Amino acid sequence: MAHKNIIQKIFLFYYEGFRSMTVGKKLWVIIIIKLFIMFAILKLFFFPDFLNSKFKTDEERSDYVIEQLTNPKNTDND
Amino acid sequence: MIEHLDTALVNWSRAQFALTAMYHWLFVPLTLGITFLIAFFETIYVKTGDPEWKKITKFWMTIFGINFAIGVATGIILEFEFGTNWSNYSWFVGDIFGAPLAIEGIMAFFLESTFIAVMFFGWNKVSKKFHLLSTWLVAFGSNLSALWILVANGWMQSPVGMHFNPDTARNEMLNFWEVFLSPIAINKFLHTITSGYVLASIFVIGVSAWFLLKGREKILAKRSIIIASVFGLLSSLFLVYTGDGSAYQVAQKQPMKLAAMEGLYKGSEGAGLIVIGVLTPGKEYNDQKDAFVFKFEIPKMLSLLGYRNANAFVPGVTDLIEGKYEYSENKGNKQIAPSAEQKIEIGKTAIAALHDYKTAKDNNDQQLMDKSLIVFKDNFKYFGYGFLNDPKSIIPNVPMTFYSFHIMVALGFYFILFFTLVLFFTYKNNLEPKKWLLRISILTIPLAYIASMSGWIVAEVGRQPWTIQDLLPTVAAVSQIDASAVQITFWMFMVIFTTLLIAEIKIMTKQIQIGPKDGGH
Structure with missing residues (x-):
């Protein structure tokens, strides 16, 4: 029972906190839109993990990176 | 290819x-x-x-x-x-x-x-x-x-x-x-x-x-x-x-x-710290142009701040490419600095050794693996230079x-x-x-x-x-x-x-x- 009260207290703490916000509401909208763009659009469609998406095991990833490192491309940094 | x-x-x-x-x-x-x-x-x-x-x-x-x-x-x-x-x-x-x-x-x-x-x-x-x-x-x-x-x-x-x-191509802490x-x-x-x-x-x-x-x-x-x-x-x-x-x-x-922070191309002992300066446009490390159109510097200050010794040698861009200057290693031992070209060679040796190691591992050739590993470890310090071609x-x-x-x-x-x-x-x-x-x-x-x-x-x-x-x-x-x-x-x-x-x-x-x-x- 006491445990439930603590959970209720924490819930009410956040609930009332969010309810009483003024500037914060606008900021939360910005945060939610931003996180949606980042994770639901950018991460999903534009930023797949290159090695994880191409290979299934760490051994394959290691082999690929060693292959990349031991066959340097013909260019220099400028 | x-x-x-x-x-x-x-x-x-x-x-x-x-x-x-x-x-x-x-x-x-x-x-x-x-x-x-x-x-x-x-x-x-x-x-x-x-x-x-x-x-x-x-x-x-x-x-x-x-x-x-x-x-x-x-x-x-x-x-x-x-x-x-x-x-x-x-x-x-x-x-x-x-x-x-x-x-x-x-x-x-x-x-x-x-x-x-x-x-x-x-x-x-x-x-x-x-x-x-x-x-x-x-x-x-x-x-x-x-x-x-x-x-x-x-x-x-x-x-x-x-x-x-x-084996994994990863650094381990x-x-x-x-x-x-x-x-x-x-x-x-x-x-x-x-x-x-x-x-x-x-x-x-x-x-x-x-x-x-x-x-x-x-x-x-x-x-x-x-x-x-x-x-x-x-x-x-x-x-x-x-x-x-x-x-x-x-x-x-x-x-x-x-050297880049200070626009220092040619190193010297007792190097000065640039307070204000204008770099010469198009300056190359190996040309004879003065590095600065204008500069005001505090004498010996760069040596003092960089090496806690007002007369210490501070290598410039050219020195770091050509090497041959004396420097102290981590343990305090005096060393002659290798040139960038030498470092590139060392790096390429390390890369080749890693390649040989991998090939030997794929072929179960333990002897070549051991040999390649020794070469790799000896040359790993400049591994990254092996990817470069021009000093x-x-x-x-x-x-x-x-x-x-x-x-x-x-x-x-x-x-x-x-x-x-x-x-x-x-x-x-x-x-x-x-x-x-x-x-x-x-x-x-x-x-x-x-x-x-x-x-x-x-x-x-x-x-x-x-x-x-x-x-x-x-x-x-x-x-x-x-x-x-x-x-x-x-x-x-x-x-x-x-x-x-x-x-x-x-x-x-x-x-x-x-x-x-x-x-x-």
Whole structure:
């Protein structure tokens, strides 16, 4: 029972906190839109993990990176 | 057949990382510093019980909240880029980044997220002391979050405490404390967070000055200025100390960066420190042109600051490429520096040995594996040079590094003067009539951001061509993806971050105009 009260207290703490916000509401909208763009659009469609998406095991990833490192491309940094 | 690397891919990947890192950094330093200022304000409120200090605390807390909300998670984009654009690098760093970033995640989540809620929602719901504790924990939590990412960055500038596993192509941490307590990481952390304190102090003074010019919120403005100018002055003095420590570490670990910072092409004993100078356009490391069109330098100071010896030899760009100069190794032994060409050869030997090792492993040839491994380990120190062909490619962009460094230093000293003046007139109770200083205070806000960005340009452009010093150049760190895909996301980020920046400026300026009376959170 006491445990439930603590959970209720924490819930009410956040609930009332969010309810009483003024500037914060606008900021939360910005945060939610931003996180949606980042994770639901950018991460999903534009930023797949290159090695994880191409290979299934760490051994394959290691082999690929060693292959990349031991066959340097013909260019220099400028 | 040697494949040809798309340089557009490397350049766009670098541009994208620079864009996102710099936009991310627009939000971070204010958070690092203003949280401590808020903690100071609230501590005074709790000590005195004066409601005006509570009003001051709540006003700056709202400003912090706006900055935090707009800036939060902008750093995650960098992690996306590691996985997509810099996969060789991400794999190569192995678990070195894993531990610090995991700790950062836990720290950020528990300390910042949990206690920020108490800080904003807890007024009149938790005791004054617990609220104050939460505010302090937010300040420490923000700064501790920065610690871990800066430790990881420090490792990239000077890789220590690890060994490279040729079976997995990953670096493995051997000694956490060596990574964590690396002098370059410690100096970088202290210098970076202190720059945040200076920036936040200038921000608070600038906004307060605007209130004074408008004849509004005078008590809030004056009290904020007192605390911010003391904090700013102490921080800017400490910034000089940590800057000296950082430059000393650069001299030891990244001499090419130091040479670029100072526009030093031909090294000398008792080298002077350039106070102000104009570089000769089109200067090459091996031509006979004077490096400077104009310069004013302090004799012997670069040797003194870089090597703690006024007569020490400081190698220039040309020396670092041609080698043959004497230097002290970590253990203090005198060595003759190899040329860049020799380092490239050593690097290519290491790469070939890794290739032989892998082939021998695939063929179960234990003898060749052992032999290749010995050659690889003996030559690993300059592994990254093996990806380069032209010795000239170890030179970073000298003008960008030089001017960024000098802009940062000049502004750093200007900030000391600025805080001193503000504090002096505040002490004399004569700041309000000094309209010129109030206007300068507002104009100093963008200068603080310029100084902060310049510092990062020195750190990151100055260490090119390396992502990991001497071990992995940028060209070898990128993923083999389509350059056009990177271009598309570059412009997407440009739009998203610019929108966020405009939103930040608009919401913040509106909130400042509203002032503390009606400004809630």
